[in-house]
Amino acid sequence: MTVPRQADVTAGVSGQANVDMLTSVSRNFISDTCTIPTDGQMLAALGATRGDDVYQEDESTQALEARIAKLAGKEAALFAMSGTMTNQLSIRAHLTSPPHSVITDYRAHVHKMEAGGIAMFCQATTDTVVPSNGIHITAEDIEPHLQLGNNIHYRPTKLLCLENTLSGMIFPQDEVIKISQLAKKHGLKLHLDGARIWNVAAVELESRGLDARKEEDLQVVLTDLLNPFDSASLCLSKGIGAPIGSAIVGSQEFIERARWFRKAFGGGVRQTGPMAAAADHALTYHFPRLSTTHALARKLAEGLKGLGITIVAPVDTNMVFFDPTSIGLNMTDIINRLESLPQPIRIRGERCVIHHQTSPQAVEEFIDTVARMKSESSVEVVVQNVNLSRKVGEKQVKKDYRLPY
Structure with a gap:
């Protein structure tokens, strides 16, 4: 599969307003959801089939689902409107009737950021786990939280949910396998919120010396990553920049059940072909850019760290978490x-x-701006200390004196 680099947005195709919007987006570090559709995506959407997906009659949507299922090494896939929807559909499809509970990391998106969907749609409670290593939960962390057996005072554990990446950090695959073995031992299902699993796949491809532009290489890596899971949600609008959509993968029986709930949730969209085609285009042309986003994230982290700023989480992929108070600056x-x-x-x-449309120049300006702020802050503190010294006469002012901000 040859993947040439294309101009993202041109005035001739999309108008000057969208060219200007791309400039703004290239300097937006809030999320990788802020990317805008490229000319290539919009042209792909224009050429898509326009069948009714509720009746499973749209060829473009079926082609995307088949492609993702094959890449993931699963029997089937289902396209839906958002990652929240695909997570909640997956959880609902796995659970039958209450009482039941779901174990997650205490920071998990399915627990914190999906409007209480697990309780709302599944009548299930979440049992949250704090990782003992401070980064990711382990099988040893999870096991004491399992509610097994027939004690009527407890809500039995039926499902484990992991997230990869979580805050940009990659979940170690050897630990995923241990958790999968624990789940199988007790007859539990294992779901992955793979909102940014494409980023994990990009890192794995690079570590194995494989080519991100080759479909067969991506299939090998993604299949390996998802093999321990009974189901996974793969967001299409985050890392790879589709304008809308997410996909669930799993067994044929599981996907048929999820499709039923998708209709009940109001997610049975009719002519999904253009959306699916835009996502399919993104998978081909934007996925190979992810390694560049990781390099830019490392550059930003190294630049801030070089100024004395604390980087508070490992920079495994495209996210940088920083604390400027270490150099006396206010966020x-x-x-x-x-x-x-x-x-x-x-x-x-x-x-x-960092996303696939982030400007390298914006990263440099980010670092330079913070560096100037640090310099100005140092000058201000020196001046304030001198003034304070004059007020206290000959009294020595400590060198590490800092005024509150």
């Missing part, structure tokens, strides 16, 4: 300063996310 001030640049850079807090 709000950094947000406002970046926003006030002639071409604004947008962040919302300590999390910075």
Whole structure:
């Protein structure tokens, strides 16, 4: 599969307003959901079939589902509108009737960020686990939380949910396998929130010396990553930048059950072909760019670390979490300063996310801006210390004196 680099957005195809929007997006570090569809995606959508997906009569949607199922090494796939929907459909399809419970990491998206869907749709409770190693949960962390047997005072564990990546950190595959073995031992199902599993696959391809542009290489890696799971949700709008959509993979029986719930949830969209075609185009042309996003994330982290800023989580993929208080800077001030640049850079807090349309120049400007703020802060503290010294006469002022901010 040859994947040439294409211009993302041109005025001739998409208009100047969208060219300008791409410039803004290239300087947006809030999330990898902020990418915009490329000309190639929009043209692919234009050429898509326009059948009714509820009746399973759309060829473009069926082609995307078949492609993703094959890449994942699963029997079938189902296209839906969002990662939240595909996670909740998966959880609902696995669970039968209450009482039942789901074990997750305490930071898991399915627990914290999906509007209480597990309780709302499944009448299930979540049992959250704090990782003892501070990074990812382990089989040893999970086992004491299992509710097994027939004690009527407890809600039995029926499902384990993992997330990869979580805050940009890759879940070690050897630990995934141990958790899968634990689940099988007790007859439990294992689901993956793979919102950014494409990023994990890109890292794995690189580590194995394989080619991200070759479908067969991606299939080998993704199949290996998903083999321990009974089901997985693969977001299409985050890493690879589809305008909309996510996919579930699993057994044929599981996907048929999920399709039923998708209809009940109001997710039975009719003419999905253009959306599926745009996602299919992104999988071909945008997935190979992910390794570049990881390199830019490392560059940002190294630049900030070089200024003395604390990087608070491992930078395994495309996310950088930083704490500027280590050099006496305030996060709000950094947000406002970046926003006030002639071409604004947008962040919302300590999390910075690099995406396939992020500008390398924006990364450099980010680091340079924080460096200037550090320099200005140091000068201000020196001046304040001098003034304070004059007020206290000959009294020595400590070298590490810092005024509150």
